[in-house]
Amino acid sequence: MDKKLRQLESLRSQRWLAPDDMRSFAHRQRLQQMGLRREEFMARPGIAIVNTWSDLSPCHSHLRERAEAVKRGILQAGGLPFELPAMSLGEVMVKPTTMLYRNFLAMEVEELLRSLPIDGAVLLGGCDKTTPGLLMGALSADLPCIFVPAGPMLNDRYRGVPVGAGTHTKLFWDEYQAGNLPQTEWIALEARMTRTPGTCNTMGTASTMTSIAEAMGFVLPGASSIPAMDSAHTRMASASGARIVEMVWEDLRPSTFFDAHAVDNGIVAYMALGGSTNAAIHLIAIAGRGGVSLTLDDLARKGDGIPVLANLFPSGDRLMEDFYYAGGLPALLLQVRDLLHLDCGTVNGLTLGENLQHARCMDAETVRSRDNPAAQGGALAVLHGNLAPSGAVIKPSAASEKFLKHAGPALVFDSMAEMNTRIHDEALDVTEDTVLVLRNGGPLGAPGMPEWGNLPIPRKLLAAGVRDMVRLSDARMSGTHYGTCVLHIAPEAAAGGPLALIRTGDIVELDVAAGRLDMRVSEAELARRRAEWQPGVQRAKRGYTRIFLDHVTQAHEGCDFDFLMGREAPVEPTIF
Known part of the structure; x- marks a missing residue:
């Protein structure tokens, strides 16, 4: 009984509810105003269900129902659920880009968990930026939390x-x-290609990030690949609700299991999956919120030599439903078990190694062994050179081998609008060897760093049979896309990076094996151009976008806000 009393007294929510004073009286009174009995909220863990459901987010359109399954699990385990809506970042509908609002979601999650009588949280999301946004906020709040992936759509x-x-x-x-x-x-x-709710069914950014979250310990084993419309998905949501109550009593916070080794496990999963280049930004930001220093070069070094083993589009020829039938992420991690930190903890209370004891691969064509990789080339290569002093990235497994070492004249576009106006002009001086360059698509320039990096092939070249070219930008690219696209060039053009100085006709040299991206322009000429360059005028004068432009870091730093980076002890609100 004494132990139970100590546990009850340790509940964060009881700071709001337990004292015999006027303020706590008001808290209890208002909960009863909503129809809750005193016995329902006293001495029970208060669990937030942070739900990114929206009628304009097809990836999340089923999360309203999944929240009910989570509630069942919470109630069964003796907790009290509170559903809290959070900004829904549906990748297709939100303009100019969900990346502009990832940090907004992270701030919202952190403040929701800090400011309310919450003891633990279930995080519902899955579309590209929701996973990192939810995890970043939860890491900063450092309350027990478990992530419920939205799940991929079914095949077509x-x-x-x-x-x-x-x-x-x-x-x-x-x-x-x-x-x-x-x-x-x-x-x-x-009308048929995306035929059910759920995230993209390729190894795009959504499944890349939910799989990384599972590898780092935030997700129940195998949950990241369950299709959104499978009944197992509803059962997983309920199980997550039950588990978070146990995590609260165990005080199993992110800070107790998330560390550099957990990040390493996420990197191994990322590379073996052939995951999206977007993960290079999100992993750096997530790691930073957990107090783990991570750079682009760290990603390249730790991922070096890990082949792509998931035979999934865009690097392979299968889809997430097939990956689920093959055994999901646990089956993949078995193939790289020797590269993992198996003693890392996870949200189910077991170590990663213990969770993998029950894993098996049920389709060797979808989940490949290391001596039979799914693609030539790795998931990520990091480039440096006089065009990218702070780094750039490319996904070799989704690129054309013949372009991985290439030199050609640049064709430069200063904006997306200019490119869209000119790219299909029959008179455009362009060949397959031309290097298409788009600038002012980065965090500051766009703003928000949209997925503009998969530059279109000119129509006249498409008609001639050309399907790939070397393309450069300071923007991002959808993880579902493919092609020889160099992305995240940093510093970006709008920040005065060398991409701002390149001109049409300059020869660009790409050498992925050597990790180089350069333009054949002398230092003296670059200095002359730099002296002539004028920064663009920031368009946003108010609101959240103004905050974003004032505080966002560059791509190689994770695009987090400078005042939110790093791990600090959460500040608890004063209750009077």
């Missing part, structure tokens, strides 16, 4: 071929532009 097929969201949109668009796909089929495809 077109003429007998698997169709992956995003990857095939770009592929079919190129064929449509080239005149090889009739408009009737193009219109028909839009």
Whole structure:
């Protein structure tokens, strides 16, 4: 009884509810105003269900129902659930980009958990920026938390071929532009390619980040690959609700299991998955919130030599539903078990190694062994040179091998609007060897660093059979996309980086094996151009975007806000 009393007294929510004073009277009174009995909220852990559901987020359109399953689990385990809506970052609908609002979501999660009588949290998300945003906020708040991935959508097929969201949109668009796909089929495809709620069913940013979250210990084993519309997904949500109550009694906070070794496990999973280049930004930001220093060069060094083992679009030819049937992330981690820190803790109370004892691979074509990788080239290469002093990234496994070492003349666009106006001009001086360059697409320049990096192939080259070119930008690219695209060039052009100085006709040299990205321009000429360069005017004068422009860091630093980076002891609110 004494132990139970000590546990009750340790509940953070009891600071609001237990004292015999006027303020706590008001707290109890207002809960009863909502129909709760005193016995329901006294001496029970208060659990937040942070839900990024929205009617305009197709990836999350089922999370309203999943929250009910989470509530069942919480109530069964003796907790009291409180559903708290948070900003929903549906990748397709939000403009100019969800990346602009990732830090907004992180701040919202941190402040929700800090300011309310909450003892633990279940985080519901999955679309690209929601996973890092939720984890960043939860790491800063440092309350017991568990992440429930939204889950991928179900597969589709077109003429007998698997169709992956995003990857095939770009592929079919190129064929449509080239005149090889009739408009009737193009219109028909839009009604069937994404046929259920859930995140992209390729190894895009969504499944990359939820898988990394699982590898780092925030997700129940195997949960990141469960399709959104599978009944197992509802059961997983309920199980997560039950588990968070136990985590509160165990005081199992992120700071007790998230460390440099957990980050290393996330990196191993990232590389073996052939994950999205976006993870290079998000992992640095997540690690920083947990007090772990991580750089682009660390990612390259720790990921060096890890082959792509998940045979999934865009690096392979299968989809997330197939990955689930093959055994999901645990089956993949078995193939790289010797590279993992198996003693790292996870949210189910067991170590990663203990969780993998029950894993097995059930499809050796979808989850490959290391002597039979799914793709040539790794998931991430980091480049440096006079075009990218602070670094740039490329995904070799989704690029054309013939372009991984290439030199060609630059064709420079100063904005997305200019590129869209000019790119399909029949008179444009462009060949397959030309290097397309888009600048002012970075954190400051766009603003928000949109997914503009998969620059379109000029229509006249598409008609001639060209399907890839070397493309450079300070923007990002959807993890579902493919091609020889160099991204996240830092410092960005709007910050005065060398990308601001390149001109059409300059020769660009790309050498992925050597880790180099350079332009053949003398230092004297670059100095002359730099003296002439004028920074652009910030467009935002108010609101959140003004805060973003004033405080966002560059891509190689994770694009977090400078005043939120690092781990600090959470500040508890004073209750009078």
